Amino acid sequence: MSLLEVQELTIRYDDTAVVRGLSFAVEKGESVGLVGESGSGKSQTALAILGLLPGNAEIGGSIRLEGGELLGVSEHILNAVRAQRAAIVFQDPMQALNPFLRIGEQLRRILVQHRLADGKEAQARVIDMLKRVGLPDPERQYRAYPHQLSGGMRQRAMIASALIAEPALLIADEPTTALDVTVQAQILELLEEIRADTALLLITHDLGVVAGHCERMLVLEQGELVEQGATRDVFARPRHAHTARLLAAAPRLDTINIPLPSTGEELLQIEAASVSYRETGRGRLQAVRDVDLTIQTGETVAVVGESGSGKSSLVRAVLGLIPMQSGRVVFCGTALHGSVQDRPTEVRRGMQLVFQDPVGSLNPQMRVANIVAEPLLVHKPELSAVNRQKEVAVMLESTGLGEEYLQRYPHELSGGQAQRVAIARALILKPKVLVCDEAVAALDGTVREQILALLREVQVDSGLAIVFITHDLSVVRAVSHRVLVMYMGALVELAGNAALFGRPRHPYTRALLEAVPIADPEHAGGKATLAGEVPSALTPPSGCMFHPRCKYARDICKSEVPRQRTLDGTTVACHLADEI
Amino acid sequence: MKALVDIWHRVRRSRSVLVSGGVLAGIVLVALVGPLVSPHDYLQTNFDALLQRPTASGFHLFGTDDLGRDLFVRSMLGVRITILVAVVASIVSLVIGVAYGAIAGYVGGRVDAVMMRFVDTLYALPFIFFVILLMVAFERNFLLIFVAIGAINWLDMARIVRGQTLSLREREFVDAARMTGVSTRDIIRRHIAPNLIGVVIVYVTLTIPQAILVESFLSFLGLGIQEPQTSLGALVHAGVNQMEGASWMLLIPAALLASILLCFNFLGDAMRDVFDSRSSR
Incomplete structure (x- = not known):
């Protein structure tokens, strides 16, 4: 029985x-x-x-x-x-x-x-x-x-x-x-x-x-x-x-993909960006600490880390959705200041965002056609209603949604369809940088593949730079040219795709890679090599912030903050990077 | 325009909107037309027909009062005034409350703190006392009742709308609108306000009966509408005095008042479903 x-x-x-x-x-x-x-x-x-x-x-x-x-x-x-x-x-x-x-x-x-x-x-x-x-x-x-x-x-x-x-x-x-x-x-x-x-x-x-x-x-x-x-x-x-x-x-880390050679020019420079939040009665929470990153046209940069690593805070501050504590952002040669509403129109057009929750990022009271048309109302007010609708239909068509979707409300769409609408809204202004904040995390495997393919296609056609925030390393492996790994708001490793997955330099990157469950019973990953969880950012550990969870940690890690070094084109912040 | 057509389609599918709306529309229609076709006038006294029971003879459908005035005509006049007071007061509170609450909630920070402390201060004034003072200080004026009720009701509306706005502001579609460069005014107009409709409609349909009750209460105290004008509250007041001999003088206006209140309450509940686009499967 x-x-x-x-x-x-x-x-x-x-x-x-x-x-x-x-x-x-x-x-x-x-x-x-x-x-x-x-x-x-x-x-x-x-x-x-x-x-x-x-x-x-x-x-x-x-x-x-x-x-x-x-x-x-x-x-x-x-x-x-x-x-x-x-x-x-x-x-x-x-x-x-x-x-x-x-x-x-x-x-x-x-x-x-x-x-x-x-x-x-x-x-x-x-x-x-x-x-x-x-x-x-x-x-x-x-x-x-x-x-x-x-x-x-x-x-x-x-x-x-x-x-x-x-x-x-x-x-x-x-x-x-x-x-x-x-x-x-x-x-x-x-x-x-x-x-x-x-x-x-x-x-x-x-x-x-x-x-x-x-x-x-x-x-x-x-x-x-x-x-x-x-x-x-x-x-x-x-x-x-x-x-x-x-x-x-299914997600795999061994997917062989051919990274496009990015021959683009520098598009967005982020220098020493810091973000902090005031927590009532508990002092300041340092969410992002002095992060540098340069993004070129036509490339995809993935930002990874556990929750609380500051990856969302970093890009939101760069986009001007939350205030930046200190640091400099230069976009197409223009230094950016203040909140998104105070920035020049050209800059606002140039950077767009796709969110994690596809349905939540669409106004439930608006139809698909109006949602996608809204950016045009702001940036191309001279367009007649007919031409605007035409442009919307073309845009939606290119994301794989036919005319029958124009009059639908967001709740009448599946997760994948809603995400296509959100992408259409972001792309209709022909931005230069598209930030995807966990944009495929809520989607089923097959739908995720379709969305990633769509983004890749747009990138090849238009030289769009994509910043991919994710906690899913298999997605990173499949789409990104370079990867930024963050821990407690600081950069721990910045490397090319092949280098990061082939020879991770930082112990934290290694632990992340080992923890990814792999859809292959013969070489199953998913090993818990990292004990415990991220410490509270209100009381960060001394020295290297990763030392309490690091199995290689030595005395120097407890007392001294590691400086960023460059080894074979990989930027890494670890005292022991060349030993392990 | 398309949105209106949409809402109309949803209204047609909702039975409780149709029934309560129908009853209400019927009452209002009779209140508008009835006094015109009736042979009687609301002022005309008839000392040969004091306190007559409801009867078809002489067209006293609802009977007469202690001065021999036709109760049907007077009741319909009362319905007109009662609904007018309620609707105007609600519109006043709707307009002030939504604008005030949405601005405080969306702008936030110090602006929000100052605006909401002002609301708190107004809350501290004893309302009925305030209205009674107004009524005593000025002529008993029709307009004054609208102003008094509306001026108090918008406080609740502002608080509710602000709370909703605070949570809407954190939603991703608002961030998405900011990213695409939509101005603050358009964000409030296109993204915040339409998503408030559900809550606002429910609240308005709760303020309408509340305003009716306040008006009736004032009239019952003898502070509201001045004779020979009348409202349902005033008619109930008069009816109470004649309760033992002429029960219809109390029962008819009271029943009208109750059915109007009930209709508005039903309507409010059903309207919430109608205005929530997610429930239209």
Whole structure:
């Protein structure tokens, strides 16, 4: 008897079936990956197993856990099953933890509720569990509120709360999507460790995660199971066309791409840029420290780093969306000052921005045609309405959206379509620099490929310079000519694509590269070589700010700030750059 | 123009807008036309027909009051005044409140602090006391009621709009507009204001009944509309005095008042859905 047996599961809302005739099984101690693009029904399946679907869902088929049927049983029985027999970890731990209860109290209540332990014993078991999921100083975390923990720590606490009642099955729904790649590697290792007595059903869109951590995998497409099998076999010989498509679009670091030789002239110079924020009652937060960067026409520069590394602050200050504390920005020979509204029209036309959340960056009350036309109203007011609409249609056409999209509202678009609209709006002014702030992070693999191809095409045609802010190194590998790595607001390494991926100089760059999950079971990456998380920028470490997490750190790293050096064309800020 | 056509299509699909809007339109229409076709006049007293029950004979559909005046005509006059007061007061508070709140919220910083402290100061004035003072100091004037109610209601509107603007300002589409060079005025006009509509409409439809209630309350206290003019509040006041002998004098204006309030409340709830483009699937 399998631990979990799902047979002919069907989930319908009104007239639309989101899951159709899904059958699979999970054995004891097994780790199974459930993959698919957004809307493929993978999360719906997870919720159905735990009886968490909303009331208007019609569910058919059968779900058996340890032989007992879960569909159609009373809420009372389901409550006993949840937490004790099967538990779930969600994507966003901040949403899933109660902000009013201390972490320890939330876990203790689970034990008390299910009558598994009481009083002192319960407390001891909770602290034990917090230690097991790798929370440092568990006695202190026991008394902490969720907002006092960092994202990675919160996800650990969430996993602890899922495991506290010792379930036989743990369902993890995109458990690491909201986390940095280094923290993701830590969490995935944790899930691996606890698998000795808990089976894992891992739901993810990231094939790299599946390759490294699952023995078997199931591929869903629009609610239907199109392929299942051992992870190695599926990766080596995908039998279904959709699986092959997903694999082709999966992130890899070994993609061979031919970087275009950038023969352009200097377009944008950033010199010693610094940005700081005032945090009420807590002093100043130094977000960016003295960063230099020069961008040429026709090249793509990627800016990478964990969250809080200052990559967004840097470009926003350069664009004039937030004030710059000190430093100089020169664009096409003109020094830029002040906020974007005070800059000359030509400069404003020359630099455009595409955001991470495609739908959020479009005004929900405006139609696509008006959204894309708005920059023209400002910069080409002489254009007649007819000509303006013509130009908009041509622009949208070139991003792959036909005339039928002109009259739609943003909520009527998919993520990929909305991002195309945002790109069309940015490109209609024919800018010289396009900044993409995590512009493909929220998109599915195949859609991401299309958007990247679109940007590459525009670049080749027009010599556009692109600044790509991302935390996803596989995207960096695929699109950039040069890469700027930032840590706590400072430049740690600036190198050409091949140099950075071939011979990373800075220990931080190395750790980032090792942490990237690779969609290949034979050479799975995703190693957690970087312990802990980024320290608070309000109290930065002395000397080299990376030293508390660096495995090569020596005495000099604790006392002296490393100076930037150039080695074989790579700029690096590390005392030990030529030794390691 | 296209936006209006759009909204009209959405209105037509919403049943509660149609029903509550229809009832309201019916009441207003009767209030406008009724007194014209009725053989009676709101001033005309008839001492042969004091306190008559509602009857078809002599066309006293709603009966007569203690001076023998036709209650139908007087009620319809009351409806006119009540709705007029409410709508004008709401428009006053809408215009001042939205402009004030959107500017304070979008500009932010010191401007915001000064503007909102001014609102706080006005809040500290006891409203009813203030209105009563106005009424006593000046002639009891029609206009004064509009001004008084509108001048107080815009404070709430300004606060709500400012809060919404603060959160809208952080949205990425506003940054996108700034990047493309849209001026501050156009950002407020094209990007902030349309996204406020949902909240503003709901709030306006809450201020209309509130204004009606305040007007009725003032008239009930004898501070509102001057005889022989009348409003629903004044009619209810008169009805209370005759409650035991002539219950219709209380029940008819009270029922009219209640249905108008109910219609506005329903309308507000439904309008929010209509103006939210995301809900139009």
